[in-house]
Amino acid sequence: MSREKSDAMLILLKELSVYKAMDQDYGAGLKSRVDAEAYKERERRRQEIKQEMRNLAAGSKSDPA
Numbered sequence: 001m002s003r004e005k006s007d008a009m010l011i012l013l014k015e016l017s018v019y020k021a022m023d024q025d026y027g028a029g030l031k032s033r034v035d036a037e038a039y040k041e042r043e044r045r046r047q048e049i050k051q052e053m054r055n056l057a058a059g060s061k062s063d064p065a
Helices: 005-026 033-062
Strands: none
Touching: 005 033
C-alpha cells in the first residue's frame, strides 16, 4: 500500500474512532431528536468510510508498489 493510501486509511480509522466515542456518549444519555439525527448521520458516514476503506484496500491489491 502506498504512503498516500496508508495515510488515507489512518485518517478514516481516526474518524471512525471519534464516531465510536460520540456513539458511546449518545448511548449513555437522553436522546433528543437532534441527537438521534446526528447518530443517523454518523451511521451514514460510517458506511461511506467502510466503503472508502474497501476501495483503498482493493486498490492496494492491484497496485504492488
